[in-house]
Amino acid sequence: MTSREYLIHNMRAAYARLWVRIKGGNREPQWLLAELIIPIITLSAYVFLYKMVNAPPEYAGFVIIGGTMMAFWSNVLWNMSAQFYWEKETGTLEAYLVAPISRMAILLGMALGGFVNTTLRAAAVFVAGILVFQVPMAVYEPFTALVIFLLTIGALYALGMMFASLFLLYGREAWHTANLLQEPIQFLSGTYYPTTSQVIPFMVQLLSSLIPLTFGLDGIRRVAILGQGINQVWPNIIALTIFTLILLPLAKKALDFMENLGKKEGRLTLRWQ
């Protein structure tokens, strides 16, 4: 098989997986509703908390943006990384592993399918949140905002691919680890508050700089709420690019390593671990 044929083959596989995600995701309308309503409820609690302490209105905007980006992180964790866990439990993982395709192609398909679904819903949450809480927006460089957004997504999905490798080998431990990665990531990345605030201890700021989401959130807030532009956010762009360039090859290595380990230990298709 030539490189071109190999690429086309894997793109077909990625497209098929994307198609399953989009088709399946939209066949249950109650999910659509849940993915709109549940985030708004949670975000509202934090917005009211800011109101209780008389914080300026842009802080409500921080919450809305944070919540919107969290939708992508949740999608990465549960609809991509943890997907191998579901596939293993239902027997589909075996079919993937026996097929002559790259694992990254499957994850790419999942990622893109999830991205399409999540973007639509996140956009709806974002708009609803801005309107309900009347957050003042100040977007002077929409292209810069888009670049930061796309780079953040790229880095997050690369991170998600790395986590997916855990699910190849483990069962419930990986599941619980993914569970564990929700609130701590929200805390460290400053999903609902700026990590640059003087209140945040230095150690926390240091740890948060290891998470791509921190840079993404900070960049988008600056550009969308605080009216800043490329001159202020170029460090965020560089950081996100570096994250993506490091995480993608790491993800491939992790997937290969975990798959081999799983094959050696006979845990690759073992259910109910």
Place this chain on the structure above:
Amino acid sequence: MKALDDVSIYIDEGEIFGLLGPNGAGKTTLIKILTTLLLPTGGTASVGGFDIVKEPHKVRKIISLVSGGETPGYGILSASENLWFFSQLYGLPSSTAKTEIKRLIADLEFEEYAKTRMSKLSTGYKQRLNLARGLLNNPKIFFLDEPTLGLDVLTSRKLRSYIVDWAKKERKGTVLLTTHYMAEADEMCDRVAIIDRGKILACDSPLRLKEKLKENVIMKAEVSSVQADFGFLDHMKGIVGVSQTRSIQTNTTSLKVMVREERTFNDILSKLEKQNLKILSVNRAEPTLEDVYISLVGRGFEEENTN
């Protein structure tokens, strides 16, 4: 614990090869190794000329795996949608895939369920879907791991005859089939390897395996009790192997004994009568693959599975 111990087999191109053994014998482990899902701890194996450890990608291009009792796929998609999805994993262009899917659905007779969600299909139709999925890429080597597990008699028969037709007439492909149903191995396979506790005990065509038992006599007796004690058989000479099946519904036990001489069986009947057991029937049986297994291991599949 060794799942496989010094297993060495060679399967010819175009052959339907059966791996027959009780639960826990190592059949699925062997299939997983050959389909690149599991790494062996020692030895080598090649599938279609490709090394399973060093060239797994090349192996995957020419094989397919269908496991019984499992239906990979997405419950929320219809049968045909699932098949289209899997066709793309094998790189089939969409138009080719659609034609192939239509043909497979027709051949396996589930056209009326083609647009039904997979989660709503019965076990039998799910397995037909599973088989169709396995044939989408027209594999050179088809691995079937207990493909009729949990299926009713009619569906099992249909699937078996379809697989044989596919292998012998249509594709002339190679099939490795694992099963613990003797009749299935007998009906389908050109050659059968009997495996027990990770070891290959015998490997030959079903006919030749059974012929080897012609020197022995196989007798069956049915006694009217499920509590009959057959412990005395362990101490009797001249017994090659024993298999017993107890039926609580009919309160009977079927005893199948392989003996070197018919008079040994007469001794057995006397001992049973001394236990005041009513002997309902006695007849001579033709050797089956289970008898071959019994002759090699000394006990039957049912006892093995009970144990």
Place this chain on the structure above:
Amino acid sequence: MAIGTILRTIKQAVWLGWKVETNWADPLVFAIYYLVRPVAGLLIVGFIFLVGSVVTGTVDPGLFTYLFIGNSFFIYIIQIMMTMTMLIHEDRAHYEVLKHIYLAPGSLSWYIVGRALNGVMNASVSLLLTLGLGIAIFQYGLGIQIPVDWLGTNWGVLSLTLLLGIICFMGMGFILCGINIMTSKVQFMLTEYVSGILYLFGGVVFLPSILPSWGQHISNALPVTYFLNMVRFSLLHQAGFDVQMNVLYLTLTMIATVLLGWAVFKIAMFKARRDGLIDKKEEY
């Protein structure tokens, strides 16, 4: 049904819940798992409060304590609801044991109670660890005063509140269980919906008076509001707090949710038997 059977069923369910929840990891990893999420949750709301307060220049320890206690004790609601809603999915679709539990001599309801009690145990452990770490981080680490005399807790009021509250949340849990038995379409999102609404309107991290008036009416109707009010009173002994009224409201809402939970669950089980849902496997 004999008391012995009920107690045995509950005991087995508590044991099973403990095993299912814990046997995927060694004790240390498990302890970390049960600590990290609630503490991270507390840190999120704590830092939202602090970041917002610092901008205005005033950090109100009273409001912080309000949030601290509310967020910490909310763990009971989350843990009980999540245990009770997810067990239908796990036992029916994942482990496929629900029908066997249903057919066994002990009642399914008492089995669910036992599993919920296991959730209560886990929540209690999480709570103690969260309170301890929370105090260490916020009071001793960041210097935010939490004016609670922990040793001066009104144990009588606290015990009564926890008892009434846990029974009430179990009642809610049975409503969700019943819904999940009848349909698997909302199983994963049901807990999120309900706990989200309770979190928003239950006076957990902010005063209900911040809500619009319609929101305050909802808050006044929720048992969570009275539960947390009474917990705060048992720890803070605020003057002028009407204990009797809050106990009454909590008791009434508890009775209402228990009755509703019982009714919904009964209807669900009838429907499940009629429509063959007890061992129905949904795949997605």
